[in-house]
Each structure stands twice: as structure tokens, then as C-alpha cells.
Amino acid sequence: MTKYKHLFGPVPSRRFGRSLGIDLTPYKTCSFDCVFCQLGRTTAKTFERKEYVPVKDVIEELDDWLKSSGEADYITLSGSGEPTLHSRFGEIIDFIRSSSSIPVVLLTNGSMLKYADVRAAASKANIVKLSLSAGDQDLFEHINRPPPDVSLKVLVEGMQHFRDEFAGELWLEVFVIWGANSTPKDISRIAELAKTFKPDRIQLNTAVRPPAESFVHPMPKQKLENLATYFDPPAEVIAEFSSDYTSSAKASEDTILAMLQRRPCTTKEISAALGLHINEVSKYIGKLERTSVIQAKPTGHKVYYTCCLEAGVSE
Ligand code: SF4
Structure with missing residues (x-):
């Protein structure tokens, strides 16, 4: 896979089987700077949408991969930053869907879903996984460190509009940090917000990989399993603890x-x-x-x- 610049994997994962990743932004180009980010601190915090990597190059690589090995359970737009910052990510999904039957997954922090054109592009994916780890503005600012004046209310409204327009599967990942957003009250607030955009699946994760900040501590598996019952539908624990290794x-x-x-x-x-x-x-x-x-x-x-x-x- 080293011959490709924008594709990585297929990576074995418990959630997605074997998933081919597509990286659409330079390293740590993101609208948030989450304290738990496994990629480290955000170096380019931005809401600017542009063609960070040439669509033509990504499509050429995908075409080559599909014609050579081309085997994966999913193709996932994720990688080194927020994929919806790429102004033409919808065209890449169009290409995959017209050239292959492998389902497309989009992993997004949801920050750009307030824009109608981003929602239209994201709707082309088979599965969209959002993330939401705060139930109030203070925790949102503490955990996700968005740019100034970005509100949790607008973020959640974008998710609600998207749910109304998206016919595919909507998943939600909640990242739980011990001592930060881990009380039943914190989790209940997130669960209440989640109800407003009705995810089909809800998944709980924690810091099993090195986080951006050393004060981020993982929740023990049993405690995560207890918190999973606060959600409707009940959440699944997806954190890959050591014993889950393939x-x-x-x-x-x-x-x-x-x-x-x-x-x-x-x-x-x-x-x-x-x-x-x-x-x-x-x-x-x-x-x-x-x-x-x-x-x-x-x-x-x-x-x-x-x-x-x-x-x-x-x-
Ligand atoms: S939204 Fe994702 S990529 Fe961006 S800082 Fe948060 S965890 Fe990292």
C-alpha cells in the first residue's frame, strides 16, 4: 500500500472488518482540536473548505487499487483530519459508488453539516459516523476545543438537519474521558442530544490510543458498559482493549x-x-x-x- 499517497490499509478493525482508508487533508487539518485526538494536537485549525488534495489523484489511486487488489469490507473517508473540509469529497464518494459495491463510510465531527452542500455530499455515503462527546457548551469547548464562537447548539442542529435528509445509516461515536465527561449526568445530557437526531447505532470509545493531551484517561471497560445503557438505542462499547487484538x-x-x-x-x-x-x-x-x-x-x-x-x- 506504500505506493499510494492518499489511501491506507486496508486496516483490520473490529468495527469495520478490513477498511481501506482515504486521507483527504494534510496531517491534523481539522475544525476541532480534541483533547483525546489520537493524531496529536491540531496544527491547522480551520473551517476553510478547499481541495486540500487533488480529487484527480485520489481517484487515480482508487481506480488502481480497485483494479489490482481491491478487496475490503468498507472504504472509509477519515485519515489525518476532518474529511468534510475537503470541498470535493462528494465526488470521491460518487466515484467509489459508481465503480465498486464496497460500502462507503464517512467519519466526521459534524462541524460542517450546518452547510447544505456538505450535507448533500455526505448523504452519498452508505454510513456516516458522527462524533459528539459533550452535552453542554462548556464541556464542548473543553473537550473538542473548537474555534471561538462555534456553538454546540449549531453543531447539533446540523446533525438534526442531516438526519432529516440522509437515507443511509447514521452512527454516533461518543468518546468518554474519565473525570471529564464520564458522570451519569454528563452522559445523560449527551444521550438527550443524541435522541434529537436519532442515530441508528451509538458507540462508546475511550482513550485506548495515545491522546493529544496527557490528562486524558481511559474509562475502564466495565464502567463504559454501564454508561452504554443510558442511550437509546443502547450503545455498544467499541474501544479496542488489549484482549480484542487480531x-x-x-x-x-x-x-x-x-x-x-x-x-x-x-x-x-x-x-x-x-x-x-x-x-x-x-x-x-x-x-x-x-x-x-x-x-x-x-x-x-x-x-x-x-x-x-x-x-x-x-x-
Ligand atoms: S475531530 Fe477528529 S481529527 Fe479532529 S481533532 Fe477531533 S478527533 Fe482529531
């Missing part, structure tokens, strides 16, 4: 570990060296760090990971 994920994890046994690296360096998307690297680093196999060493503006095991002692 054998192919284990192989990638071993490769990363072997690299870190030789020298400390950042997630970006691992991503470049192994040809894995930074999302994938972050997933494996998260598990290795939680199980104390590696440790983070912040150095200047970067975080290096070092191995706590001696070479050749990986389990």
Missing part, C-alpha cells in the same frame, strides 16, 4: 516493537518507516504503552517511544 494486528505490533528495540522513535517516524498510516501506528503504540512494553518520552515538541524490553524478549 493476529494481523499482533504482527504489526511486533514490527513496531522490533523497531523501538533498536532506537526511540515518534509515531510519525514509525509511520514513515513502516508505510503504516499514523492512525494504525497510534493504535499499536496505545496498546504497547498501556501494557508497559514501551514508554513515552516527551522531548521538546515531540514524543519519542522507547522499548522497555530487551531485544528478542517480545512476548
Whole structure:
């Protein structure tokens, strides 16, 4: 997959089986700067919509991939930032839907759904997964760190309009941070807002991968399962705790570990060296760090990971 610039994977995931990712923005170009973001802090916080990567190039790569291997359970618009900031993302969905029967998933923070043309483009996907992790303006600003004057009310109204116009499956992901939005009251407020746009599925996640901010702590699985009952329909816990790993994920994890046994690296360096998307690297680093196999060493503006095991002692 390293021959492609805008495609990554297919990545094995519990949620989407094998999912081919499409990256439509430069690294960390996003309308929010979520404290839990697995990609680190947002470096380009913007509401500007433009053709961040050429549609022509993405379509050429997709065409090549479909004609060569072309096997995945889903094709997902996600990646290094907010995909709906790309002004022509709807054309990419059109191409996939006319060239393949693989369902298209759009992962979005929902911030651009207040615009009718964004809702029309997003409606072309088979599944749209929104995220909402705050039930009031203060928590929204604390957790998602939107630009000034962006209101939770307008965000949710955009989601409601989208639900009215979208005939596909609407999913909602709620990211729960222990001590920030994890009380029954916090979760009930989010559940009340969710009722207003009626997601078909609701999923709870937590910080099982390295978050942007060190004060973000994961919720234990059992507590997440208790909170899942506050939603209608009841939420599913999708956080991939260590025991959920597949054998192919284990192989990638071993490769990363072997690299870190030789020298400390950042997630970006691992991503470049192994040809894995930074999302994938972050997933494996998260598990290795939680199980104390590696440790983070912040150095200047970067975080290096070092191995706590001696070479050749990986389990
Ligand atoms: S979690 Fe998503 S919405 Fe939040 S900063 Fe990261 S890419 Fe943007």
C-alpha cells in the first residue's frame, strides 16, 4: 500500500472488518482540536473548505487499487483530519459508488453539516459516523476545543438537519474521558442530544490510543458498559482493549516493537518507516504503552517511544 499517497490499509478493525482508508487533508487539518485526538494536537485549525488534495489523484489511486487488489469490507473517508473540509469529497464518494459495491463510510465531527452542500455530499455515503462527546457548551469547548464562537447548539442542529435528509445509516461515536465527561449526568445530557437526531447505532470509545493531551484517561471497560445503557438505542462499547487484538494486528505490533528495540522513535517516524498510516501506528503504540512494553518520552515538541524490553524478549 506504500505506493499510494492518499489511501491506507486496508486496516483490520473490529468495527469495520478490513477498511481501506482515504486521507483527504494534510496531517491534523481539522475544525476541532480534541483533547483525546489520537493524531496529536491540531496544527491547522480551520473551517476553510478547499481541495486540500487533488480529487484527480485520489481517484487515480482508487481506480488502481480497485483494479489490482481491491478487496475490503468498507472504504472509509477519515485519515489525518476532518474529511468534510475537503470541498470535493462528494465526488470521491460518487466515484467509489459508481465503480465498486464496497460500502462507503464517512467519519466526521459534524462541524460542517450546518452547510447544505456538505450535507448533500455526505448523504452519498452508505454510513456516516458522527462524533459528539459533550452535552453542554462548556464541556464542548473543553473537550473538542473548537474555534471561538462555534456553538454546540449549531453543531447539533446540523446533525438534526442531516438526519432529516440522509437515507443511509447514521452512527454516533461518543468518546468518554474519565473525570471529564464520564458522570451519569454528563452522559445523560449527551444521550438527550443524541435522541434529537436519532442515530441508528451509538458507540462508546475511550482513550485506548495515545491522546493529544496527557490528562486524558481511559474509562475502564466495565464502567463504559454501564454508561452504554443510558442511550437509546443502547450503545455498544467499541474501544479496542488489549484482549480484542487480531493476529494481523499482533504482527504489526511486533514490527513496531522490533523497531523501538533498536532506537526511540515518534509515531510519525514509525509511520514513515513502516508505510503504516499514523492512525494504525497510534493504535499499536496505545496498546504497547498501556501494557508497559514501551514508554513515552516527551522531548521538546515531540514524543519519542522507547522499548522497555530487551531485544528478542517480545512476548
Ligand atoms: S478527533 Fe477528529 S475531530 Fe477531533 S481533532 Fe482529531 S481529527 Fe479532529
